[in-house]
Amino acid sequence: MGKITIVNYPPRDAWEELLRRPEGRGENLEKVCEAIFEEVRREGDAAALKYTWHFDRVRLDRLDVTEEEFEVADQAVSPALKEAILLAKGNIEAFHALQRPARRACEREDAHGFRCWQEARPIERVGLYVPGGSAPLFSTVLMLAVPARLAGCAEIGLCTPPGRDGKVHPAILWSARACGVTRVFKLGGVQAIAAMTFGTGSVGRVDKIFGPGNPFVTAAKQRASTLGVAIDLPAGPSELMVVADETADPRFVAADLLSQAEHGPDSQVFLVTREEELPARVEAEVERQLRALPRREVAEQALAASTCVVLRTREECVEMINRYAPEHLMLSVSDPAAWVPLVRHAGSVFLGHYSPESAGDYASGTNHTLPTGGYARACSGVSVESFMKRISFQEISPRGLAYLAPAIEVMAENEGLIAHRNAVRARVNRSLTEE
Amino acid sequence: MGKITIVNYPPRDAWEELLRRPEGRGENLEKVCEAIFEEVRREGDAAALKYTWHFDRVRLDRLDVTEEEFEVADQAVSPALKEAILLAKGNIEAFHALQRPARRACEREDAHGFRCWQEARPIERVGLYVPGGSAPLFSTVLMLAVPARLAGCAEIGLCTPPGRDGKVHPAILWSARACGVTRVFKLGGVQAIAAMTFGTGSVGRVDKIFGPGNPFVTAAKQRASTLGVAIDLPAGPSELMVVADETADPRFVAADLLSQAEHGPDSQVFLVTREEELPARVEAEVERQLRALPRREVAEQALAASTCVVLRTREECVEMINRYAPEHLMLSVSDPAAWVPLVRHAGSVFLGHYSPESAGDYASGTNHTLPTGGYARACSGVSVESFMKRISFQEISPRGLAYLAPAIEVMAENEGLIAHRNAVRARVNRSLTEE
Numbered sequence: 056m057g058k059i060t061i062v063n064y065p066p067r068d069a070w071e072e073l074l075r076r077p078e079g080r081g082e083n084l085e086k087v088c089e090a091i092f093e094e095v096r097r098e099g100d101a102a103a104l105k106y107t108w109h110f111d112r113v114r115l116d117r118l119d120v121t122e123e124e125f126e127v128a129d130q131a132v133s134p135a136l137k138e139a140i141l142l143a144k145g146n147i148e149a150f151h152a153l154q155r156p157a158r159r160a161c162e163r164e165d166a167h168g169f170r171c172w173q174e175a176r177p178i179e180r181v182g183l184y185v186p187g188g189s190a191p192l193f194s195t196v197l198m199l200a201v202p203a204r205l206a207g208c209a210e211i212g213l214c215t216p217p218g219r220d221g222k223v224h225p226a227i228l229w230s231a232r233a234c235g236v237t238r239v240f241k242l243g244g245v246q247a248i249a250a251m252t253f254g255t256g257s258v259g260r261v262d263k264i265f266g267p268g269n270p271f272v273t274a275a276k277q278r279a280s281t282l283g284v285a286i287d288l289p290a291g292p293s294e295l296m297v298v299a300d301e302t303a304d305p306r307f308v309a310a311d312l313l314s315q316a317e318h319g320p321d322s323q324v325f326l327v328t329r330e331e332e333l334p335a336r337v338e339a340e341v342e343r344q345l346r347a348l349p350r351r352e353v354a355e356q357a358l359a360a361s362t363c364v365v366l367r368t369r370e371e372c373v374e375m376i377n378r379y380a381p382e383h384l385m386l387s388v389s390d391p392a393a394w395v396p397l398v399r400h401a402g403s404v405f406l407g408h409y410s411p412e413s414a415g416d417y418a419s420g421t422n423h424t425l426p427t428g429g430y431a432r433a434c435s436g437v438s439v440e441s442f443m444k445r446i447s448f449q450e451i452s453p454r455g456l457a458y459l460a461p462a463i464e465v466m467a468e469n470e471g472l473i474a475h476r477n478a479v480r481a482r483v484n485r486s487l488t489e490e
Numbered sequence: 491m492g493k494i495t496i497v498n499y500p501p502r503d504a505w506e507e508l509l510r511r512p513e514g515r516g517e518n519l520e521k522v523c524e525a526i527f528e529e530v531r532r533e534g535d536a537a538a539l540k541y542t543w544h545f546d547r548v549r550l551d552r553l554d555v556t557e558e559e560f561e562v563a564d565q566a567v568s569p570a571l572k573e574a575i576l577l578a579k580g581n582i583e584a585f586h587a588l589q590r591p592a593r594r595a596c597e598r599e600d601a602h603g604f605r606c607w608q609e610a611r612p613i614e615r616v617g618l619y620v621p622g623g624s625a626p627l628f629s630t631v632l633m634l635a636v637p638a639r640l641a642g643c644a645e646i647g648l649c650t651p652p653g654r655d656g657k658v659h660p661a662i663l664w665s666a667r668a669c670g671v672t673r674v675f676k677l678g679g680v681q682a683i684a685a686m687t688f689g690t691g692s693v694g695r696v697d698k699i700f701g702p703g704n705p706f707v708t709a710a711k712q713r714a715s716t717l718g719v720a721i722d723l724p725a726g727p728s729e730l731m732v733v734a735d736e737t738a739d740p741r742f743v744a745a746d747l748l749s750q751a752e753h754g755p756d757s758q759v760f761l762v763t764r765e766e767e768l769p770a771r772v773e774a775e776v777e778r779q780l781r782a783l784p785r786r787e788v789a790e791q792a793l794a795a796s797t798c799v800v801l802r803t804r805e806e807c808v809e810m811i812n813r814y815a816p817e818h819l820m821l822s823v824s825d826p827a828a829w830v831p832l833v834r835h836a837g838s839v840f841l842g843h844y845s846p847e848s849a850g851d852y853a854s855g856t857n858h859t860l861p862t863g864g865y866a867r868a869c870s871g872v873s874v875e876s877f878m879k880r881i882s883f884q885e886i887s888p889r890g891l892a893y894l895a896p897a898i899e900v901m902a903e904n905e906g907l908i909a910h911r912n913a914v915r916a917r918v919n920r921s922l923t924e925e
Contacts, residue, residue, distance in 0.1 A: 136904050139897035146894075150606050153596035161588035163855060169845075171585050171855050176834055178868050190905045226904055262867040280724065281712050285868035289715065310916045313909040349908050395883065399611055406885040410604075411913040414886055417901045418894045420598060420606050421882045432697040433613045433720035435880040445870040447856045448830065450841040451849055459581075459853045462574035466852045469571050469661055470625045473784050474748040478846040481745045 059312075059326075059341065059358050061334045063365045074379045076428055077292065077321050077360060084274040091245040092252070092278060099255035106246035111187075113221045118250075118257040120223060120239040125232055128225035140197070140230055143418040147201045150420030154439040155205060168455025173445045177207035178285075180259060181442060182251035183236070184266030184276075187216035187243050191224035192267075194416065198423050198437065199265050200234035206442030211236045212259055214251065216243020244268075248275035252284050263287070265437065267424065287437055291428035292321035295412060296381035298372055299328045299337075300388040307408060308333075309340030311385055312361070313354055314413055320356035325379065326363040327372050334363035373397045380431040383412050400432045457483055494747075494761075494776065494793050496769045498800045509814045511863055512727065512756050512795060519709040526680040527687070527713060534690035541681035546622075548656045553685075553692040555658060555674040560667055563660035575632065575665055578853040582636045585855030589874040590640060603890030608880045612642035613720075615694060616877060617686035618671070619701030619711075622651035622678050626659035627702075629851065633858050633872065634700050635669035641877030646671045647694055649686065651678020679703075683710035687719050698722070700872065702859065722872055726863035727756035730847060731816035733807055734763045734772075735823040742843060743768075744775030746820055747796070748789055749848055755791035760814065761798040762807050769798035808832045815866040818847050835867045892918055 065073055094102040100118060108114050162172035183199040185192055196213065203211045213236045215223055223241055231239050240258050242250055247258075248268075254260030263285040264276055276286045295315035299308050312324045326337060341358065345351055366372055373394070376384060380400035388394065391406035398404055402425030403415055415421045424437035435441075451459070460483045467476035500508055529537040535553060543549050597607035618634040620627055631648065638646045648671045650658055658676055666674050675693050677685060682693075689695030698720040699711055711721045730750035734743050747759045761772060776793065780786055801807050808829070811819060815835035823829065826841035833839055837860030838850055850856045859872035870876075886894070895918045902910035 135900050139900040142894075142897040143901065146600065149600075150596065150598045153598055154608070161585065163585045163588055165581065165584075165855075169849075169854055173589070173873075174830070179834065180867075190907060192905060194901055194905060277712075277716055280715070283864050285865060304920070306916050306920075307913070310909065310913040314907070314913040317907055317909040344909075344912065347908075348912075349906065354909065391885070395609070398881065399614065401881050403882045404884070406883060409888045409891045409917055410884055410886040411891075411917065413898055413902060413910040413913045414604075414891065414894055415882075415884055416910060417898045419604055419884050419886060420600075421884055426879075429718050430720060431879070431881075433879060436882060438608075438880065444861075444866070444868060445873065446833065446836050446866075447838045447850075447871060448841060449839070449845055449850055449854050449856055450826070451845040451854060453844045456844045456846075456849065459577075459849055462577040463848055463852045465570050465574040466578065466629060467848060470627060470629060471784065472625060472749070472752055473782075474745065474752040474779075474789065475848040475851060477779065477783075478742070478745040478749040478848045481741050482844055482846065485739070485741075 059338055059361050059363055061363045061365070063331065064367060065364060070375065070378060073362060073364065076323060084270055087271065088245050088275050088278045092249045095246055095249035095255065096253045100257050103242055103246050103250050103255055103258070106244070107217065107242060110244055111216050113217050113219055115217065115221055115241055118240045118242050120228060120241060124222070125228055128228035131225035132229045136226060137229065140193070140233065143194070144197055144201060144233065146418055146420035147197055148205065151202045151205050151439050156440060156443065165455065167458040168452040169449065169459065171447065171449045173447050175443045175445050177209070177443050178262050179208065180210040180261045181208045181212070182261035182264045183211065183213040184247060184264060184268055184272060185213060185215040185227060186268050186272065187218070191227055193224065193226040193230040194423065195266060196227055196230040196236070197234060200231065200236050202422070202437060202439045203442045204235045205439045208442050210259060212238050212240065212251065212261060214240045214242045214247035214258070217241035245271050245275040248272060248279055252279040252282050265424070265441070287424065287441055288426055288434055289428065289430060292323060293318045294323045294382040294427055295385065296325040296327060296376060296379055296383070297385040297387055298376065299326060299330070299333060301330050302389040302408070303333065303387040304408065305333065305336040305340045307411070308337045308387060309344055311411055312337070312341060312358070313344055313348065314411070315383070316354040316357035316361065317348065317350040320353050322357040324357065324361040327366065327375050328363070329366055329368070329372065331365050334365065337363065376401065380429050382425045382427045382431060385410070385412060402426050402431045402436050494773055494796050494798055496773070496798045496800070498766065499802060500799060505810065505813060508797060508799065511758060519705055522706065523680050523710050523713045527684040530681055530684035530690065531688045535692050538677055538681050538685050538690055538693070541679070542652065542677060545679055546651050548652050548654055550652065550656055550676055553675045553677050555663060555676060559657070560663055563663035566660035567664045571661060572664065575628070575668065578629070579632055579636060579668065581853055581855035582632055583640065586637045586640050586874050591875060591878065600890065602893040603887040604884065604894065606882065606884045608882050610878045610880050612644070613697050613877050613879060614643065615645040615696045616643045616647070617696035617699045618646065618648040619682060619699060619703055619707060620648060620650040620662060621703050621707065622653070626662055628659065628661040628665040629858065630701060631662055631665040631671070632669060635666065635671050637857070637872060637874045638877045639670045640874050643877050645694060647673050647675065647686065647696060649675045649677045649682035649693070652676035680706050680710040683707060683714055687714040687717050700859070700876070722859065722876055723861055723869055724863065724865060727758060728753045729758045729817040729862055730820065731760040731762060731811060731814055731818070732820040732822055733811065734761060734765070734768060736765050737824040737843070738768065738822040739843060740768065740771040740775045743772045743822060744779055746846055747772070747776060748779055748783065749846070750818065751789035751792035751796065752783065752785040755788050757792040759792065759796040762801065762810050763798070764801055764803070764807065766800050769800065772798065811836065815864050817860045817862045817866060820845070820847060837861050837866045837871050
């Protein structure tokens, strides 16, 4: 266990198999979602409380976190952790503030007498999901709530499963309060996504749901997306590809691979290099560092499905990056800037030997909610714009419409949409008779 | 038939029912999708050809449109239509070109020694879907292919169902060629979406699928989105809300309502006004204009499910707009600019009496692929950015990492992710020993 497979100079036709992602989602995910959604839609809070007992083994009499609980949390979080969270929050705010779109943009005035533009508006009601499980992911609270606030979302709800003691981890509550989350609910899993989709007595219906989760939560978000609610990203197991050259320190590379591997047994890590000697040295370091890790078993499982690939040329390394489209990409090379323009598909990229993925996971300011499973080919990570939408506007003068009219009329006729033509013709006729 | 319901001064608690959208999607949509997807995945082109015979009643021996067919289409499209398409294309290009993001954006350099930024990259392989059915929607080709080209997508495939004669409408082919579509396939419905999801011998696998379609196509796109392919928007029946004041011309308003109603029997139109007399006058105009419409039956069905609502105040009108979140909103009022900041949720907004929806559908330059079904609360219409994604980058110096390290270490420890902490600690230790 824990051994990473090393593959030297794989032929091109073996790449697809080599880069295959672990299969997820059984068919019964959807059945479970369907049943829970239906019950939450019908029964609201009662169903949410029932499933909290069923899955989280805790009986609650209310879902929302009370003011007293926030106060207790404030006492429970250490000053050192508060300071760390505030430093991270400051960097996340500073970087995300630059992402805010202009309220009015892309304005085009055509000399013939018409004008088009776009305006950005916040999504009004957003729901953030923060998984429970083995780690209290308060960092995810920052990564979702900070851009939501910057976007100007009016209602920012947060659902997270309670522990067996019926409580939410104090660092999650403290972070939520620090970042302007409106309300926090002790509710996890499919029942949380269903509650945000339909609204219950306690939980408000939202317009868009954000945040990571297990395969059930992902399936539930996908179901929500067919029911009038938007979702951020189809979240899957986390991934890291490290590209390392002869200047890379095997200790650093091993630490990075382990930091990804400890996320979960289904995490996937790759080392891509042209240095034939490096994989063995990294592997020795991995074994050494593994010994002291509390989440050693998790990491070992993930490493067992991971691979070090030795390739001959830089071009092949670049091709492998883009074939895989990793969520996280570390360029542990002496000349990372030269690689940047060659990276066509990735979620977040870390340049050089002193930019570990952990920095972006927590504190440098970039978002850690990123596309996995190859979705980096088509999707961006979460940003301020994920919490906004753009509306297009146009204003056409009588003269402008007279200019556009012949084209619109011919096109509408050829599409067989005569009422479309008429809507223009009625106006042009009147403006002609009035002139 | 064809009568629009008029509702005067509905109480607030009746609004939800009043604004209810027609229910779509039966459960068997998913079953049909699942079966066809599985067969296309397994059998590729053979399955695609089989289902083309099954649903479109035409036996093809190849799916891709040949060079000869493009030449025939070029002959078949009239010079007037070509000119109209080129005028529309010019405006769409000019407006969408303004939407192109900077290649490098949001750069932040922190004085402590780290730097974050984003870079935009085109989505490499995109698939456009253009429905068949009663209207040859070559305008949709412009609305999807123009931004795809501006974004820099390398492969732009287009699927559209063939007619009974085994051909694609010449205006669709001519527009596709004019807009730089790479390849066109005679393939529609679920089988087209499945082919773009998995790739077949002829049709290439894509990273993102765009375009409208019937409930089967929509369900198929949602299935694709669980299989590693992104989608543009969950498309539903088209919608228009017209807000009209005493300066509105009933002939124009009637023509606008009809232009939306002729799209399909499930289209939904609303007239919202404070003028008690207006609905009856609009209705009389609707009846008059309906008589001459080729798609009269379709429009009548849509109108039967449509409503004119009379409200007392402007605030109520604004609230109704935002409650409904219409795909298209016409502000047929004397002071449309005053309404603009009040519109919080809509796809595309048309200001004043000379900005009919048809203008934006075809030629003014805005996109007509817009969020329906209330998704305007959370989603934008299609833009150049829909064909791109953003990658985040960061570069941290040894000094910068030393600054961030304490925060990262405390946070990682509190999340129980010790390997995350170690990835930072290993580096800081080394940089300390080297100094």
